Amino acid sequence: xxxxxxxxxxxxxxxxxxxxxxxxxxxxxxxxxxxxxxxxxxxxxxxxxxxxxxxxxxxxxxxxxxxxxxxxxxxxxxxxxxxxxxxxxxxxxxxxxxxxxxxxxxxxxxxxxxxxxxxxxxxxxxxxxxxxxxxxxxxxxxxxxxxxxxxxxxxxxxxxxxxxxxxxxxxxxxxxxxxxxxxxxxxxxxxxxxxxxxxxxxxxxxxxxxxxxxxxxxxxxxxxxxxxxxxxxxxxxxxx
Ligand code: ADP
Ligand code: MG
Numbered sequence: 001x002x003x004x005x006x007x008x009x010x011x012x013x014x015x016x017x018x019x020x021x022x023x024x025x026x027x028x029x030x031x032x033x034x035x036x037x038x039x040x041x042x043x044x045x046x047x048x049x050x051x052x053x054x055x056x057x058x059x060x061x062x063x064x065x066x067x068x069x070x071x072x073x074x075x076x077x078x079x080x081x082x083x084x085x086x087x088x089x090x091x092x093x094x095x096x097x098x099x100x101x102x103x104x105x106x107x108x109x110x111x112x113x114x115x116x117x118x119x120x121x122x123x124x125x126x127x128x129x130x131x132x133x134x135x136x137x138x139x140x141x142x143x144x145x146x147x148x149x150x151x152x153x154x155x156x157x158x159x160x161x162x163x164x165x166x167x168x169x170x171x172x173x174x175x176x177x178x179x180x181x182x183x184x185x186x187x188x189x190x191x192x193x194x195x196x197x198x199x200x201x202x203x204x205x206x207x208x209x210x211x212x213x214x215x216x217x218x219x220x221x222x223x224x225x226x227x228x229x230x231x232x233x234x235x236x237x238x239x240x
Contacts (some may be wrong), residue, residue, distance in 0.1 A: 001026045001157055001188045002047060007056035016042050018212040029189045031199040034209035035235060040192045044159045048079045061156050080150030084162040086142040088134040095130040098149045120148040124178045140171025144178055160191040194239055208232045
């Protein structure tokens with residue numbers, strides 16, 4: 001579903017991603033962790049070309065990522081993304097946020113787009129808030145709306161970039177519960193998160209990044225119980 005081969009990226013002189021190789025099968029759930037500044041966000045943002053890479057190949061669902069805007073758009077249609085700071089449109093209601101891309105990008109009839117959006121809002125248990133504005137919701141509710149909004153485009157892959165790290169502790173669980181359900185339904189997921197309970201419950205593989213490199217990757221059990229690299233051990237000792 002996702003293939004990164006020999007991926008290198010620089011911000012000016014700064015070598016932010018160093019020879020990243022990663023392949024993700026359909027239905028696989030990958031958790032990415034690592035210190036702040038290690039390149040986690042940059043790596044997942046390269047997958048839907050929110051960031052440009054300079055060397056290496058990215059293939060998503062069989063489509064190579066090239067400079068061709070048509071190809072980039074095709075990949076973006078397959079890839080949903082949820083950010084740390086929800087990024088909802090404040091002047092649109094919850095339902096309007098969800099329907100914007102289906103109506104204007106996918107050219108779906110409004111009625112149909114709204115009916116489907118309501119189904120996804122129900123799945124994230126927030127359908128009763130459909131006519132409110134984002135500012136009237138809690139952080140946890142807004143993040144669930146952001147997840148529903150992504151799902152409205154029927155992505156094949158979901159990328160999550162620290163979706164719970166801006167939330168108050170009591171709201172983290174409601175967002176993680178929705179993510180666990182998505183995982184159980186077989187969604188291919190790449191999640192940058194430091195929620196190690198989530199990683200243990202749903203991840204097929206945990207990846208540790210440091211200084212732009214993948215240092216270690218393993219199934220959760222050996223990853224947490226028997227980390228190989230000193231850097232992984234140090235990181236885990238700091239967060240667990
Ligand atoms: P992480 O998500 O692991 O915290 P990031 O991918 O956000 O790491 O950032 C990796 C490194 O790249 C950091 O040192 C950060 O300061 C730098 N960086 C991120 N975005 C930019 C940018 N747009 N321009 C220059 N440097 C950047
Ligand atoms: Mg980040």
